[in-house]
Amino acid sequence: MINHLKNFLDGVSNVLALWPDEDYVRPQRGDCLTDYDYLRTDMGQVAKDMRKALKKQKHGQTDDRKSA
Structure with a gap:
């Protein structure tokens, strides 16, 4: 009981x-x-890093599925 109280x-x-x-x-x-x-x-550094990552990202086509 003492341990529970502690x-x-x-x-x-x-x-x-x-x-x-x-x-x-x-x-x-x-x-x-x-x-x-x-x-x-800190938020400035995060925004800078996100901008840098977005510039590196290459956007693909929206409909790039091959038709069956």
């Missing part, structure tokens, strides 16, 4: 981050703008 409390603490693990970083004030900048940069 597991339950451990799960609740992970969800609520009351006693965060060492790898959990609590956000600081002003991190929202920094996060926004990082996300904007």
Whole structure:
């Protein structure tokens, strides 16, 4: 019974981050703008990569099935 209680409390603490693990970083004030900048940069890289992939793609004919 004690193990069940410990597991339950451990799960609740992970969800609520009351006693965060060492790898959990609590956000600081002003991190929202920094996060926004990082996300904007990441999305720019994704869009650039997608554009590059689309330029390489050769489009085929829409009706390329052979008739029987």
